[in-house]
Structure formats: C-alpha cells, structure tokens
Amino acid sequence: MDKPQIHVVSLSGGKDSTAMLLRMLEEKMPVDIILFCDTGLEFPELYEHLDKIERNTGLKVTRIKAPHSYEYYFSEVEIKRKRSTVFSEKYGVEHNGYGWAGPKMRWCTEVLKTRPRERFLSELRQKYDVIEYVGLAADEQFRLERKCNQRSNCRHPLVDWNMTERDCLNYCLERGYDWGGLYEKMRRVSCWCCPLQSLKELRVLYKDYPQLWSTLKRWDKMTWRNFRADYSVEDLEKRFDLEKEWLELGKDIKSKEFYAALKERLRTDDER
Numbered sequence: 102m103d104k105p106q107i108h109v110v111s112l113s114g115g116k117d118s119t120a121m122l123l124r125m126l127e128e129k130m131p132v133d134i135i136l137f138c139d140t141g142l143e144f145p146e147l148y149e150h151l152d153k154i155e156r157n158t159g160l161k162v163t164r165i166k167a168p169h170s171y172e173y174y175f176s177e178v179e180i181k182r183k184r185s186t187v188f189s190e191k192y193g194v195e196h197n198g199y200g201w202a203g204p205k206m207r208w209c210t211e212v213l214k215t216r217p218r219e220r221f222l223s224e225l226r227q228k229y230d231v232i233e234y235v236g237l238a239a240d241e242q243f244r245l246e247r248k249c250n251q252r253s254n255c256r257h258p259l260v261d262w263n264m265t266e267r268d269c270l271n272y273c274l275e276r277g278y279d280w281g282g283l284y285e286k287m288r289r290v291s292c293w294c295c296p297l298q299s300l301k302e303l304r305v306l307y308k309d310y311p312q313l314w315s316t317l318k319r320w321d322k323m324t325w326r327n328f329r330a331d332y333s334v335e336d337l338e339k340r341f342d343l344e345k346e347w348l349e350l351g352k353d354i355k356s357k358e359f360y361a362a363l364k365e366r367l368r369t370d371d372e373r
C-alpha cells in the first residue's frame with residue numbers, strides 16, 4: 102500500500118527559505134511540517150524571526166538539534182585521528198574537538214544540521230512518502246547539482262518561481278519580516294561564530310554583539326585550530342580597535358600605512 106504524503110518545508114530562517122514558506126502558504130500549497138535545525142549559534146534576531154513566523158502564521162516551527170552542543174563538538178568530543186595528522190605533528194599531542202570550521206572542513210554543517218535533519222526525515226519516511234521543500238534561490242542553481250538536491254522527492258519552488266536571492270529578501274521585507282535589520286549589516290545570515298564569514302561581518306559582530314564576541318574569544322583559546330589563516334580572534338580585535346582609532350583621526354584604513362601600523366601593533370603586543 103502506498104504511504105501517505107507528508108510535505109516538509111526546510112526552514113533555515115534566512116531570507117530564501119522564509120520567502121519560500123510564505124509564498125507556499127499564500128499559494129495554498131500543502132505544508133505539514135516546518136523544519137528548523139537549530140545549531141544554537143544563530144543571531145538572536147533569527148530566533149525572534151522564527152517566533153514571529155509562528156505568531157503570524159499560526160503554524161509551529163519544529164526545532165530539532167544535534168545530541169550535543171556546538172561547544173562540545175568544538176572542543177571536547179574525542180576524535181580518532183591518525184598520528185600522522187598535521188595537528189599532532191604540529192602540537193605533538195592529540196587534541197579533542199573538531200575546532201573551527203575551515204573551507205574544506207565544515208564539520209558543523211554535517212554534525213549540527215545534516216545529520217539531525219536526516220535522522221528526523223528517515224524516521225518520518227518509515228510512515229510517509231516525504232516531500233521536502235528546499236529554499237534554493239533561482240540564482241543559486243549551482244547548488245542544485247548537489248546530490249541531496251537531486252532526490253526525486255526534493256522540491257525547489259523558488260527555482261520554479263524564478264525568485265532570486267534579491268527577490269526573496271524583498272518578498273519578506275514587503276511582508277514585514279526584516280530580521281531586525283540583520284540583512285542591512287550582513288550579506289549572509291548564518292552562525293555568528295563562523296570563521297568563514299567576511300571581515301565586514303566579523304567587524305559587525307565585534308561592534309554590535311559584545312557578548313557573542315567575548316564567547317568567540319573564549320572559544321578561540323580552547324582550540325588547536327586557527328580561527329582564520331591571517332588572524333586569531335584576539336588579533337582581529339586589535340585590528341578593529343586600530344581601525345576605530347584611525348577613523349576617529351580621519352585616517353585611511355585601507356592605506357599601506359595602516360597595514361604597517363597594524364603589523365607593528367600585533368608584533369609589539371606579541372612581544373609583551
């Protein structure tokens with residue numbers, strides 16, 4: 102006997118998946134479950150945004166999590182590494198935890214998002230024919246090539262509607278969803294502690310979210326992996342402070358002189 106269908110909307114809470122959900126509801130498409138994988142690392146505005154969706158639509162957002170916190174996987178989980186790994190060569194000892202994500206090692210996407218979602222969906226699949234709706238915008242077609250987006254039961258309404266990322270943001274703004282201005286400050290809204298963010302986004306984090314920044318600094322001291330190839334969190338802070346000093350004096354923070362002064366500040370602080 103055929104299993105009954107169930108329609109699951111994957112909601113990251115960003116502009117694209119929010120626009121997809123809102124338009125699906127407006128077009129009276131079936132929505133049975135709105136699924137959000139909570140990394141615990143979203144900006145406060147994003148959690149407020151999810152509450153607002155629930156209030157405005159009268160629908161519940163199903164929030165799922167990995168078994169442990171980010172901090173546990175980041176610094177405590179025991180990882181079996183070959184002794185020849187670059188880490189043990191560098192430090193001479195084995196280190197627990199995955200540390201910061203890197204461009205080629207986004208362990209947190211897998212552990213905190215993909216696995217909990219797959220676990221949830223595979224349980225659902227035992228009883229239902231699950232149709233999953235994913236918020237890929239029409240100008241992100243390259244992501245469609247990924248295996249997970251090619252499954253026959255995976256739908257991409259934004260592509261069908263030819264809605265680009267810009268269209269999605271406008272669509273949400275027109276309906277009163279503005280994330281407290283987060284998209285005015287940041288190009289992408291993802292985990293506040295992500296080392297893969299741009300310098301501009303990290304500058305916003307330092308300036309506008311001092312508590313999150315101090316957690317970032319604390320975490321940076323707990324791991325073996327560099328936050329970025331060019332700066333530790335503490336060095337970034339020194340850079341942003343120096344930028345502030347220079348801007349107050351009306352000086353150019355993109356000049357060669359600025360970078361020379363920064364180099365000197367980082368060197369002298371290191372020697373102290």
Ligand code: SF4
Pocket residue numbers: 140142202207208209210213291292294295296297
């Ligand atoms: S946004 Fe960054 S920190 Fe968050 S899951 Fe992705 S790679 Fe990890």
